Amino acid sequence: MVHSPAGKAPLSCYIRTLNEERRIADVVRAALRVADEVIVVDSGSTDRTLELAAAEGARIVHQPFLGQGFQKRVGEEAARHDWLLDLDADEVVPPALAAEISALFEAGAPEGPVYALPMIICPPDGPAWEGFSISWRNKLYDRRSLRMPEHKRYDQLELPQGVTPRRLANPIHHFAFRDVANLVAKMNGSSSRGAEGSRRKGRGVLALRILFGMPAYMFQHVVLRGRWRGGLYGVSIGTVLAWGRWLRDVKMYELHRREQWRRRTPPE
Secondary structure, three states: OOOOOOOOEEEEEEEEOOOOOOOOOHHHEEEOOOOEEEEEEEEEOOHHHHHHHHOOEEEEEEEOOOOOOHHHHHHHHHHOOOEEEEEEEEEOOHHHHHHHHHOOOOOOOOOEEEEEEEEOOOOOOOOOOOOOEEEEEEEEEEOOOOOOOOOOOOOOOOOOOOOOOOOOOOOOEEOOOOOOHHHHHHHHHHHHHHHHHOOOOHHHHHHHHHHHHHHHHHHHHHHHHHHHHHHHHHHHHHHHHHHHHHHHHHHHHHHHHHHHHHHHHHOE
């Protein structure tokens, strides 16, 4: 294992970027509270992303975009340490989480090969949504045991059978969207990737979901996830997220229609 300076965990953090000048300085600075190094894997930024990241102490790796999982693999390979922290360019490590991660390394290597971190939304205006709208992500892991998938669309760890992630208590702050228009654009993109990359559902199932699924998705994203506690804005954000989930069904159904039309249309 590569040794780290006193006070820093033997931990490497990698971040994928493309035109992320809005928050990259905060993300790198916060990650360096706990990580010995931060690696920015950039796929061709034309704004100040690289300048700002380097000024905060990040190491830059230039890599044309290979796909979601492949790009994370580049970060894994570039890391000096085996223990890795996977961050997006809108995810900030608060001091409490940095201290909790550091404590894992005080007696040597952490006990488990992977740790799940809670993630809370920080809306563009107003306080973080503490205590609700929590997502769990397997973000802290040992690359000797786990690797990101070699895949163009999937970029989350696939846990081997029998491996259960340990959970940390303190959350990552996720600045997930700039405004509603930005969130809608993200949902449009993610629904397309989901429709194309997920296992295709049958036409009958998709028809039922298109006709009747939206209320269920709203109940999940607004009520069960607790976003109603964010007031009218929280309900609105939950509704956009539910629409994004419903849109994936519509786009998957559209793929069925397109394939059916191609089979019926003779080649020229």
